Amino acid sequence: MPGWHRSLREDRALQQRDDWVEVGIIQEQHPHRCRLFMQWQRLDFPVLVDAWNLLGVQVVPLTIGIDEHGIVRETLRSPAAVAAFLDRTYPGVPADPAAAPLVGTIVRQELETGPAATRPDRLVAQLSSVVRHYPRNAGGHFALGVALRQRCESERRQPGDFQAAVAAWQAALDLNPNQYIWRRRIQQYGPKLSKPYAFYDWVPQAIREVRARGEVPVEPVVPLTESERAERTAFAPLSVLVAPDPDGRVTPDERPLVRIEATVVPATVPAGGHGRLHLALRPDGKAGGHWNNEAGPTRIWLEAPPSWEVERPLSDLPVAAGRAVSDELRQTDVEFRVPEGTAAGGYEVKGYALYYACRGADGACVYLRQEIRGRVRVTGKD
Numbered sequence: 001m002p003g004w005h006r007s008l009r010e011d012r013a014l015q016q017r018d019d020w021v022e023v024g025i026i027q028e029q030h031p032h033r034c035r036l037f038m039q040w041q042r043l044d045f046p047v048l049v050d051a052w053n054l055l056g057v058q059v060v061p062l063t064i065g066i067d068e069h070g071i072v073r074e075t076l077r078s079p080a081a082v083a084a085f086l087d088r089t090y091p092g093v094p095a096d097p098a099a100a101p102l103v104g105t106i107v108r109q110e111l112e113t114g115p116a117a118t119r120p121d122r123l124v125a126q127l128s129s130v131v132r133h134y135p136r137n138a139g140g141h142f143a144l145g146v147a148l149r150q151r152c153e154s155e156r157r158q159p160g161d162f163q164a165a166v167a168a169w170q171a172a173l174d175l176n177p178n179q180y181i182w183r184r185r186i187q188q189y190g191p192k193l194s195k196p197y198a199f200y201d202w203v204p205q206a207i208r209e210v211r212a213r214g215e216v217p218v219e220p221v222v223p224l225t226e227s228e229r230a231e232r233t234a235f236a237p238l239s240v241l242v243a244p245d246p247d248g249r250v251t252p253d254e255r256p257l258v259r260i261e262a263t264v265v266p267a268t269v270p271a272g273g274h275g276r277l278h279l280a281l282r283p284d285g286k287a288g289g290h291w292n293n294e295a296g297p298t299r300i301w302l303e304a305p306p307s308w309e310v311e312r313p314l315s316d317l318p319v320a321a322g323r324a325v326s327d328e329l330r331q332t333d334v335e336f337r338v339p340e341g342t343a344a345g346g347y348e349v350k351g352y353a354l355y356y357a358c359r360g361a362d363g364a365c366v367y368l369r370q371e372i373r374g375r376v377r378v379t380g381k382d
Contacts, residue, residue, distance in 0.1 A: 007079035036218040040206035120151035138175035145169040162263040191274035253368035257289030262374040272340040278333040292356040292365035293319035302351035311335040
């Protein structure tokens with residue numbers, strides 16, 4: 001995108017014309033990340049967001065030429081092809097209003113007319129109905145995954161939303177394994193070795209350089225997960241780490257005050273392959289739960305089946321600085337490796353969380369333990 005933009009701006013003959021407009025389209029699910037990239041690269045053209053991939057794009061980058069009638073005419077292979085495209089004359093062809101696909105119609109209607117507060121629930125319900133009635137509709141499965149992930153990142157989050165999103169994206173990819181966009185969406189949250197490159201390693205550099213110019217960087221609405229940052233952390237040997245509560249002496253959070261959600265990406269891992277366990281912890285407001293930030297961090301201990309490897313068995317999640325109590329979502333994700341020769345079947349990456357929490361504004365704050373179980377299905381290696 002920056003290369004195209006630079007070439008078009010440096011073409012003086014093209015700049016003297018008034019019959020073209022440059023518009024970008026991204027399939028990114030988080031528009032603020034694109035805004036930061038645009039700010040960093042000083043790109044000044046409008047960008048439209050197609051998180052649902054309603055265009056049905058299978059590969060990127062892709063540059064298309066749309067004429068004055070609003071009709072897609074060409075795929076432009078280089079910036080030099082723009083002038084030749086503009087010099088051509090095309091006959092107008094009336095659009096067919098009946099050609100809009102079902103998924104696109106549902107999403108557009110909700111985005112344009114539906115109340116924003118309950119939109120995530122309605123989109124999940126409608127797209128779930130689409131894939132029930134049309135199980136071969138690959139685009140419907142992908143869009144359902146987008147809706148589930150959006151709800152997962154909202155205040156209307158439901159237990160299991162993230163794992164259901166991963167399952168929906170995988171169902172879409174199984175129906176169309178050549179779909180680049182859908183494969184990347186799973187890889188975004190999956191293990192490091194499945195990524196062709198680090199998707200968001202540019203973000204810290206962009207923030208630093210934007211600040212160095214005296215500008216305020218675009219604020220990340222949804223922080224990057226560790227899997228998205230693709231940190232190259234080596235697996236730590238279990239022998240050098242000590243479990244923080246090996247005998248289970250910490251009081252179990254049975255009611256519970258904190259809700260824990262475990263999501264495995266991908267849900268099915270081949271023998272010899274890698275997966276990633278995502279954990280999300282949030283106090284249960286209905287139970288009056290909240291974090292006690294004055295005693296210590298939340299600790300996560302993970303164990304895999306025998307001979308499996310875990311990238312980081314012990315993690316400490318930081319507390320909310322400067323606040324005695326809080327109710328924020330705390331997240332982490334950890335990679336694991338399934339050994340070669342592992343028999344096909346269901347397994348668990350399990351462990352526990354230790355945290356300080358309180359019930360009610362004036363309730364007693366206690367140290368609690370809650371079990372963690374991430375279910376993995378192992379297949380024979382291809």
